[in-house]
Amino acid sequence: MKPADLLYAKTHEWVAVADEGGAKVATVGISAFAVEALTDLVFIELPKVGARVQAEQPFCEVESVKAVSDVYAPVTGEVVEVNARLPDRLEVLSSDPYGEGWIAKIRISDESNLAKLMNYAAYQKQCAEEGA
């Protein structure tokens, strides 16, 4: 996926929304900026398939050599799939954060939060401010 085509949460998750059989499904990952800021990742605790997640609430954890950080659900819905291979090959979060590094797919039950997500340009601006 191209970073420019994705939506972004303030808390550095990316979202790609697709229509799957009439339901909107969000593929979620963390941005290259977030991966860089987290430095060397050592663990990820994936959400459970079937878990109900609430937008802007933690739904997954990543641990780096620096700290444990929450990953926030960018949308409200149900986890329908997780990237089960990710925990054993965390390096793809750095090498391909928007592709192989996806974390979970969430079937959206409430679309209201989608409007709060940023486009690429707005997200780039936020990163530039945070990096300064």
Next chain:
Amino acid sequence: MRNTRDTQLLFDLSKPGRRAARLPACDVPERPPEELLPAGAIAAAAPALPEVTEPQIVRHYVNLSTQNMSVDTHFYPLGSCTMKYNPKRNERAAAMPGFADLHPLQPAETIQGMLHVLYEMQQYLSEISGLAACSLQPAAGAHGEYAALLVAAAYFRDMGQSEQRKRVLVPDNAHGTNPASAVMAGFDTVAVKTLKNGGVDMADFYAKLDDRIAVFMITNPNTVGIFEPAMRELADAVHQRGGLVYLDGANMNAILGVTRPGDFGADMQHYNPHKTFSGPHGGGGPGAGPICVTKRLAPYLPGPVVEKELRGASCEAREDEIAPFSPLSPRNSQLHRYSLTSPPKSIGRVRSFVGNVGVLLRAYCYIRTHGPDGLRAVSENAVLNANYLLSRVKHFLPVPQGDRCMHEFVASGSRLKAERGVAAMDVAKRLLDFGYHAPTVYFPLTVPEAIMVEPTETESKETLDAFAETLFRITGEDPQLLHEAPHTTPISRPDEVQAARQPTLCCPVF
């Protein structure tokens, strides 16, 4: 010259048959273990142990110890950890046979001296915190947090509010142990945002404060070294909603004798004796995390606690009925008896016996050595040193929270990262080459490229100047040199990722 041979693994140094000591032949008939023990208690094979001589094992550990940095060998400005110098007199006092050789199961009558000291320690900690009662039981700061939250839970249960009060509010720059303790004690944690200056975001705080609050946990001064500007308002608001205020006492080194948590609204707190009262970090034996609480929470404290009563007098007897102390009258302590009792509604034991008394004795010695004025001077000097260093460092490593701090400050290496590609970690690693222990880096997470410096009170102006100048010099060095630092240590950059992902600590045995 550095001896590296003897720092090889003991298994690599091992040669069959080598011994540190050879015992005389046994003078009673030997019986095989199979005759003496049930089959299930006997291992299939003898454990593989390294076989080395006594000089080898001594050299191994002594040489390894020289590869470390310590507060006895280097300036150690590790923020948040308060690596203050540990006066050696504390060690001497704690090692006295009257303390060190006691058995924890001795009858109270035979350990009155120890109990006397522990009783006074409870009193001192209560006095310094401005809180009514103390338990010395918890074995570490985080254990103290957990124990105090269990006390809070027991209190709310007694008040019939345990269903209602489930939430623990924690600022997002708190130590990670705070939310962890809250969850372990059965509460739900709610993070409260903080502002750039380190203070609590009041709008976010009020948005999250309601009648479901059990405890508001706050570190004050906080982890960016700022005394919470709205402390009183926060505490009053929590109390108005029927909640309790917990003070994470990690940063007590900044406020000893200047202000007291009980006076600024805390209902409970823990101490880290290894930070505030110069107990050794780690190496000196198990730690302690004593807690103090208000009078209404005292009945729930973990026990046993030490109590003092008048010898031969009824419980109602008043102390002033006894003749005043004089050198000719029996010593005051002999008029009293100290005993171990459990508070009436105690949450029970959280540690065996009274707690880890070794580190408490060192802290007691430190408190007695300084006295009230001395402890205040400790804090004043710790704050002065941190501010002096801040004023020198801020010109080349910006300090987002501003120009003033308490005992520590957090500089940001983000400009250095953006302009020269040098990370806070590179600066930290390079400092080792110059003979300084690195400051804490990447904590708190609220400051990008955080470099957290806590000089403590014992350092001279010369040490602080030399450190600031070295730090300045490093920020101008070749980035490649910095990425590869340290260059002078026995191990340069350990593979932290592999260490975390494959924590295999066991040596493959032969």
